[in-house]
Amino acid sequence: MESIMSGLLAGSASDIEQRRCELCTVRPLAVCGSVAMDRSACLAAIARGAQLAAGEPLFHEGDPAVEVFTVTSGMLKLSKLLPDGRRQVTGFLMAGDYLGLAFAERYICSAEAVTPVRLCRFARSAFLKLLDQFPALEKALLGRAATELAAAQQQMLLLGRKSAHERIASFVLQLAERQATKEGQWIDVPMTRTDIADYLGLTIETVSRTLTSLRKAGLITVPDPHHLQIVQRARLVAEAGG
Amino acid sequence: MESIMSGLLAGSASDIEQRRCELCTVRPLAVCGSVAMDRSACLAAIARGAQLAAGEPLFHEGDPAVEVFTVTSGMLKLSKLLPDGRRQVTGFLMAGDYLGLAFAERYICSAEAVTPVRLCRFARSAFLKLLDQFPALEKALLGRAATELAAAQQQMLLLGRKSAHERIASFVLQLAERQATKEGQWIDVPMTRTDIADYLGLTIETVSRTLTSLRKAGLITVPDPHHLQIVQRARLVAEAGG
DNA sequence: CGAGAGGTTGAGCAATCTCAACGGGGGTGG
DNA sequence: CCACCCCCGTTGAGATTGCTCAACCTCTCG
Numbered sequence: 432m433e434s435i436m437s438g439l440l441a442g443s444a445s446d447i448e449q450r451r452c453e454l455c456t457v458r459p460l461a462v463c464g465s466v467a468m469d470r471s472a473c474l475a476a477i478a479r480g481a482q483l484a485a486g487e488p489l490f491h492e493g494d495p496a497v498e499v500f501t502v503t504s505g506m507l508k509l510s511k512l513l514p515d516g517r518r519q520v521t522g523f524l525m526a527g528d529y530l531g532l533a534f535a536e537r538y539i540c541s542a543e544a545v546t547p548v549r550l551c552r553f554a555r556s557a558f559l560k561l562l563d564q565f566p567a568l569e570k571a572l573l574g575r576a577a578t579e580l581a582a583a584q585q586q587m588l589l590l591g592r593k594s595a596h597e598r599i600a601s602f603v604l605q606l607a608e609r610q611a612t613k614e615g616q617w618i619d620v621p622m623t624r625t626d627i628a629d630y631l632g633l634t635i636e637t638v639s640r641t642l643t644s645l646r647k648a649g650l651i652t653v654p655d656p657h658h659l660q661i662v663q664r665a666r667l668v669a670e671a672g673g
Numbered sequence: 674m675e676s677i678m679s680g681l682l683a684g685s686a687s688d689i690e691q692r693r694c695e696l697c698t699v700r701p702l703a704v705c706g707s708v709a710m711d712r713s714a715c716l717a718a719i720a721r722g723a724q725l726a727a728g729e730p731l732f733h734e735g736d737p738a739v740e741v742f743t744v745t746s747g748m749l750k751l752s753k754l755l756p757d758g759r760r761q762v763t764g765f766l767m768a769g770d771y772l773g774l775a776f777a778e779r780y781i782c783s784a785e786a787v788t789p790v791r792l793c794r795f796a797r798s799a800f801l802k803l804l805d806q807f808p809a810l811e812k813a814l815l816g817r818a819a820t821e822l823a824a825a826q827q828q829m830l831l832l833g834r835k836s837a838h839e840r841i842a843s844f845v846l847q848l849a850e851r852q853a854t855k856e857g858q859w860i861d862v863p864m865t866r867t868d869i870a871d872y873l874g875l876t877i878e879t880v881s882r883t884l885t886s887l888r889k890a891g892l893i894t895v896p897d898p899h900h901l902q903i904v905q906r907a908r909l910v911a912e913a914g915g
Numbered sequence: 916c917g918a919g920a921g922g923t924t925g926a927g928c929a930a931t932c933t934c935a936a937c938g939g940g941g942g943t944g945g
Numbered sequence: 946c947c948a949c950c951c952c953c954g955t956t957g958a959g960a961t962t963g964c965t966c967a968a969c970c971t972c973t974c975g
Contacts, residue, residue, distance in 0.1 A: 509826075511826060511827075511829075511830045513830065513834060513835075513914060513915045514914070514915040515914070515915075517834040518834070519826075519829055519830040519833040519834050521826045521829050521830075532819045532822060534815055534816045534819040535819055535823065539822075539823045539826060540826055563808075566805075566808065566811075569808075569811055569812070569815065570811070572815060573776055573811065573814060573815050573818065574776045576815065576818035576819065576822060577774045577776040577777055577818065579822055580774060580781075580818060580821055580822055580825060581777065581781045583822060583825035583826065583829065584751075584753060584761075584763045584781060584782055584825065585753075586829055587753075587761055587763050587825065587828055587829060587832055588753045588755065588761040588763075590829055590832035590833045590874065591761040591832045591871075591873070591874030592755060592759040592760070592761050592874060593755075629833075631833070632832060632833030632834060672755060672756070672757070673755045673756040673757070
């Protein structure tokens with residue numbers, strides 16, 4: 432249970448290994464941040480572990496939101512669909528992220544595993560009770576929501592006003608940032624070109640072409656479709672256009 | 674103070690008139706919803722009234738977030754800028770809306786009055802204290818954040834995947850919905866074509882042309898640039914593409 | 916009365932999409 | 946074990962949507 436707390440309260444990506452939920456996995460837990468709590472009360476929240484294979488859906492847009500989740504490893508994508516099948520990926524979630532905003536009655540988007548995923552699942556009702564017991568958790572959640580809102584606005588700026596080159600450059604930089612990559616290190620790209628396209632509001636062909644163009648211009652290298660490396664960070668930042 | 678509470682707790686747009694903040698305006702208050710509260714404690718929050726003329730900025734992206742606000746009348750727009758001046762409007766706020774998410778140290782976007790605006794302003798520190806005193810307020814805020822997040826995701830879908838026609842049709846329907854317009858009633862369009870374009874990720878020319886095209890197709894009428902009317906709702910919904 | 920802001924319309928252009936072909940890798944079934 | 950298929954990614958050529966540039970109109974405000 433502490434891990435949920437720490438997952439929500441801790442921000443840095445460096446201690447991901449220590450965030451695994453002890454109710455869900457076997458891994459013992461590290462210190463639990465600043466929240467004082469009654470562990471047995473927490474245990475009452477009937478958390479359960481869960482795993483998803485790559486490509487497996489967790490829930491669909493419009494399903495009743497009976498559970499909330501925290502990701503302990505792997506990557507998920509959130510998406511929305513238009514009736515004719517056009518898709519918009521609204522975000523990628525990684526270890527430590529929270530899923531299924533506690534106050535909507537139904538999920539507002541679909542969630543699907545990009546890589547194999549491990550998570551903690553909680554009955555929503557139990558989670559809501561937990562919020563009452565631990566005000567600090569509620570504050571953390573509010574902070575999380577604010578962060579997500581800021582990210583959403585940034586993405587609106589990208590989708591509404593940036594060119595394909597700028598979108599791809601921004602995306603690469605964002606990937607690097609979330610992985611705390613140092614200059615020259617490999618960056619993991621777990622998602623497919625289709626996922627990237629649906630995230631950036633482009634087609635897969637444009638994603639592919641633009642990556643090729645950045646590669647040919649010497650800003651990045653792309654050893655295989657699921658790895659890349661930033662070669663000229665400054666020029667890539669310029670290409671990202673703010 | 675009750676009005677802030679009710680502004681945050683009440684959802685429906687129908688009682689806007691009863692939401693005016695009594696600390697800021699002269700209007701007496703209606704019932705205050707479900708929150709028990711100590712009024713004098715609330716008054717301690719040093720709320721102040723404020724007015725803005727159309728076009729006047731309230732704050733800019735990146736400014737230290739020393740105050741939070743609730744809108745009591747008029748319309749505001751939120752926007753983000755790229756270094757070269759491209760703009761994305763991330764939302765329009767109306768009476769009852771909340772401004773300046775309490776947990777960020779700096780404003781993540783700029784706010785500017787579209788029409789003359791009245792609002793309540795609170796020192797952020799006082800507002801945060803208030804949150805501690807009234808857990809229900811915090812819950813309401815969390816609910817607000819969830820709603821905004823859902824709207825943001827919907828907007829990402831629009832920006833990433835919808836055509837110009839679909840964007841305009843969606844926008845018109847959204848305007849009608851927020852004004853609780855009945856079929857055939859006039860819809861107010863307080864913002865300029867530039868604002869609409871920056872909200873929908875289009876140019877003003879495309880906005881203008883597309884509205885003309887919807888008008889010529891008989892789906893709407895546009896008596897003047899700041900008013901319109903839905904004539905064939907079903908076809909407009911179809912045009913909005915989900 | 917002139918200037919400027921906001922809006923509409925037209926013509927041409929270009930970024931991005933669509934359609935199509937092709938190649939590699941992995942899983943599956945014969 | 947191998948052939949086949951399917952998914953994923955890349956590349957090319959042509960089509961199209963929406964942008965750019967430009968003219969013009971109306972209304973408001975000095």
